[in-house]
Amino acid sequence: MISDQDHPAHAGGPGGSPETGQVQISVDAMGSDLGPAAVVAGCALSVRNNPHVHIILHGDTAVLEPLVARQPALTGRCVLRHAERTVTMEDKPSHVMRHGKGTSMWSTIEALSLGDAQAAVSCGNTGALMAVSMLLLRRMEGVSRPAIACLWPSLGKHRFNTMLDVGADVKAEPQDLLAYAIMGTTYFRNGFNEARPRVGLLNVGTEEHKGRAESKIAFDLIARHQETGRYEFVGFVEGSDIPSPRVDVIVTDGFTGNIALKTGEGTAKLVGDVLRESLRSSFISMLGALLSRRAFELVSARVDPRRVNGGVFLGLNGTVVKSHGSADATGVAAAIALAAKLAQSGYQGRMAERLVIAAQAAQESEPEGESE
Amino acid sequence: MISDQDHPAHAGGPGGSPETGQVQISVDAMGSDLGPAAVVAGCALSVRNNPHVHIILHGDTAVLEPLVARQPALTGRCVLRHAERTVTMEDKPSHVMRHGKGTSMWSTIEALSLGDAQAAVSCGNTGALMAVSMLLLRRMEGVSRPAIACLWPSLGKHRFNTMLDVGADVKAEPQDLLAYAIMGTTYFRNGFNEARPRVGLLNVGTEEHKGRAESKIAFDLIARHQETGRYEFVGFVEGSDIPSPRVDVIVTDGFTGNIALKTGEGTAKLVGDVLRESLRSSFISMLGALLSRRAFELVSARVDPRRVNGGVFLGLNGTVVKSHGSADATGVAAAIALAAKLAQSGYQGRMAERLVIAAQAAQESEPEGESE
Numbered sequence: 001m002i003s004d005q006d007h008p009a010h011a012g013g014p015g016g017s018p019e020t021g022q023v024q025i026s027v028d029a030m031g032s033d034l035g036p037a038a039v040v041a042g043c044a045l046s047v048r049n050n051p052h053v054h055i056i057l058h059g060d061t062a063v064l065e066p067l068v069a070r071q072p073a074l075t076g077r078c079v080l081r082h083a084e085r086t087v088t089m090e091d092k093p094s095h096v097m098r099h100g101k102g103t104s105m106w107s108t109i110e111a112l113s114l115g116d117a118q119a120a121v122s123c124g125n126t127g128a129l130m131a132v133s134m135l136l137l138r139r140m141e142g143v144s145r146p147a148i149a150c151l152w153p154s155l156g157k158h159r160f161n162t163m164l165d166v167g168a169d170v171k172a173e174p175q176d177l178l179a180y181a182i183m184g185t186t187y188f189r190n191g192f193n194e195a196r197p198r199v200g201l202l203n204v205g206t207e208e209h210k211g212r213a214e215s216k217i218a219f220d221l222i223a224r225h226q227e228t229g230r231y232e233f234v235g236f237v238e239g240s241d242i243p244s245p246r247v248d249v250i251v252t253d254g255f256t257g258n259i260a261l262k263t264g265e266g267t268a269k270l271v272g273d274v275l276r277e278s279l280r281s282s283f284i285s286m287l288g289a290l291l292s293r294r295a296f297e298l299v300s301a302r303v304d305p306r307r308v309n310g311g312v313f314l315g316l317n318g319t320v321v322k323s324h325g326s327a328d329a330t331g332v333a334a335a336i337a338l339a340a341k342l343a344q345s346g347y348q349g350r351m352a353e354r355l356v357i358a359a360q361a362a363q364e365s366e367p368e369g370e371s372e
Numbered sequence: 373m374i375s376d377q378d379h380p381a382h383a384g385g386p387g388g389s390p391e392t393g394q395v396q397i398s399v400d401a402m403g404s405d406l407g408p409a410a411v412v413a414g415c416a417l418s419v420r421n422n423p424h425v426h427i428i429l430h431g432d433t434a435v436l437e438p439l440v441a442r443q444p445a446l447t448g449r450c451v452l453r454h455a456e457r458t459v460t461m462e463d464k465p466s467h468v469m470r471h472g473k474g475t476s477m478w479s480t481i482e483a484l485s486l487g488d489a490q491a492a493v494s495c496g497n498t499g500a501l502m503a504v505s506m507l508l509l510r511r512m513e514g515v516s517r518p519a520i521a522c523l524w525p526s527l528g529k530h531r532f533n534t535m536l537d538v539g540a541d542v543k544a545e546p547q548d549l550l551a552y553a554i555m556g557t558t559y560f561r562n563g564f565n566e567a568r569p570r571v572g573l574l575n576v577g578t579e580e581h582k583g584r585a586e587s588k589i590a591f592d593l594i595a596r597h598q599e600t601g602r603y604e605f606v607g608f609v610e611g612s613d614i615p616s617p618r619v620d621v622i623v624t625d626g627f628t629g630n631i632a633l634k635t636g637e638g639t640a641k642l643v644g645d646v647l648r649e650s651l652r653s654s655f656i657s658m659l660g661a662l663l664s665r666r667a668f669e670l671v672s673a674r675v676d677p678r679r680v681n682g683g684v685f686l687g688l689n690g691t692v693v694k695s696h697g698s699a700d701a702t703g704v705a706a707a708i709a710l711a712a713k714l715a716q717s718g719y720q721g722r723m724a725e726r727l728v729i730a731a732q733a734a735q736e737s738e739p740e741g742e743s744e
Contacts, residue, residue: 239631258576271644
């Protein structure tokens with residue numbers, strides 16, 4: 001799915017081996033809700049599915065060694081790095097930033113920052129993972145707020161739209177929203193072979209006069225950089241447009257994006273729960289449901305956001321994929337596959353270039369005295 | 373559904389006739405996407421269903437007279453008030469505020485402000501309706517930002533939760549969010565016979581340290597006024613909790629609330645579209661769907677937000693219900709029924725009292741120099 005559209009010459013990225021196409025993925029074995037066995041099983045699945053993937057697995061080796069030994073697929077494809085401690089879901093990001101050295105999460109990102117791996121995957125605490133990633137990988141030039149991008153089931157031809165930020169930062173200035181447009185469209189272009197992705201800015205109406213003052217400033221900025229960013233700006237979009245075929249990338253701040261993401265998940269679950277309950281309400285309905293089972297499975301596969309596993313951190317000097325905390329082996333394998341594809345596409349270089357151009361242009365025009 | 377829990381002595385409100393239980397509803401006949409015929413049919417349906425409802429219908433009498441004549445149910449139950457002009461969906465609220473006199477929308481709200489009616493209903497332009505309502509009805513004391521409350525399908529015992537603000541104002545200060553908690557719970561208490569509704573503040577996580585600084589200030593304010601407001605505060609809730617049985621009223625600013633509402637509508641529609649498509653994919657699935665048809669209808673009735681017609685404007689000196697622009701006769705009748713119930717419950721008086729107490733308490737404590 002990932003193409004080399006943006007950077008064919010650099011596939012593999014820094015530290016990779018473009019000649020052979022091999023890719024090292026740094027995986028945090030701890031911090032999953034289902035325990036390290038699910039992560040190890042996911043690693044085994046991913047190396048079986050992809051002959052180019054190699055794993056550096058971080059965590060307590062006393063726990064991991066027997067788990068890895070039970071997976072023949074991992075022989076010669078996985079090395080262990082011992083980390084004594086584990087970041088929990090309750091740990092505050094600021095605390096992990098200061099005291100996280102020696103945890104499996106820290107070790108996972110460190111391997112990426114040292115160039116030992118070309119992408120990293122963790123099922124752990126999202127806030128802590130972003131904090132450690134910012135500290136060890138640093139932000140790209142021109143990015144003041146990195147973002148988390150998610151895939152959203154859509155009615156468009158690619159069957160998915162991308163939305164960002166869905167929770168890295170609760171605020172975003174207009175300049176950040178422009179950076180999100182550039183990052184999101186570069187990600188989408190390489191993920192879905194779409195030369196010129198369409199980007200929309202999330203708002204409470206599609207008319208230009210609606211919304212907050214910041215939204216209007218961001219509207220102008222994003223419209224002005226269509227050529228730099230190689231995207232098409234469709235203007236404001238509403239919550240109901242997130243799965244729409246008229247847009248590929250939806251840009252918003254991390255507060256609104258997180259609430260939209262979870263509202264969508266909650267609504268899909270509500271519809272599913274109510275449907276299941278109704279189908280059990282009579283014998284005829286149950287019989288009907290049995291006959292339609294294959295159709296229900298198709299729907300579940302298409303609209304359940306958990307099937308698309310992996311929020312991607314954008315705007316850092318390194319590719320980090322956040323897997324769902326409750327991902328099973330299939331989910332972990334999907335996150336590793338996504339990380340490998342992104343690392344091999346080399347999309348980071350081109351994204352960095354565009355971000356610098358946009359940041360320079362913004363500095364030169366300095367709209368409304370917004371210099372720092 | 374609506375009880376007199378809060379104000380049994382004042383049922384009917386100012387200008388009403390509590391002795392006879394009769395209620396006058398002021399209805400804007402124009403501005404519906406389906407034209408005035410749908411609104412007139414909705415009026416006829418509502419007077420047939422409720423012997424206490426009387427209608428004052430506003431619009432072009434040349435158009436309305438023949439439509440009303442065709443509905444025998446309206447004989448003696450509906451008076452017409454001529455208004456030459458109609459507010460369109462494209463009209464800017466600020467323009468309607470200045471030049472809206474003589475439109476059917478203006479006339480509809482004016483009848484309420486003069487005490488001729490006890491509640492008003494319009495299918496027209498939401499922004500314009502709020503602007504005209506604020507101008508003619510004025511805000512309640514202690515309210516700086518009125519709000520629009522919607523009902524959301526839920527898994528709780530009342531089958532609906534309430535969320536506000538879903539689009540009256542794109543900003544909300546902590547003091548506004550407290551007012552929303554008071555207004556929303558008073559509305560819910562009277563709508564669902566729930567003595568002590570549970571209120572949650574929408575945020576990106578449920579831990580107290582998460583979210584924006586304003587959210588934390590609002591958290592403390594809402595927690596402190598549980599006794600004044602006669603509600604239980606459950607703390608922060610996430611987007612996935614909007615349909616949850618652990619909360620009745622969800623409080624947020626109008627930007628986030630509008631995006632959540634439309635994201636929920638969009639997701640429900642997406643699931644429905646994908647399901648329909650999948651069920652058509654094979655003969656067996658189609659047969660199954662046919663057998664389960666009754667179950668699907670039940671689901672559609674429960675989760676389609678359009679079936680619950682009527683966003684209620686809260687915080688004004690008068691009850692205004694905004695019907696969906698595309699509501700058919702059934703939808704218009706549902707909005708009129710809601711307006712009648714609210715008018716008869718007299719919930720406004722008690723709400724006004726609590727808002728004044730909360731505003732005074734806030735002024736006395738003046739947290740962090742927020743005095744004006």
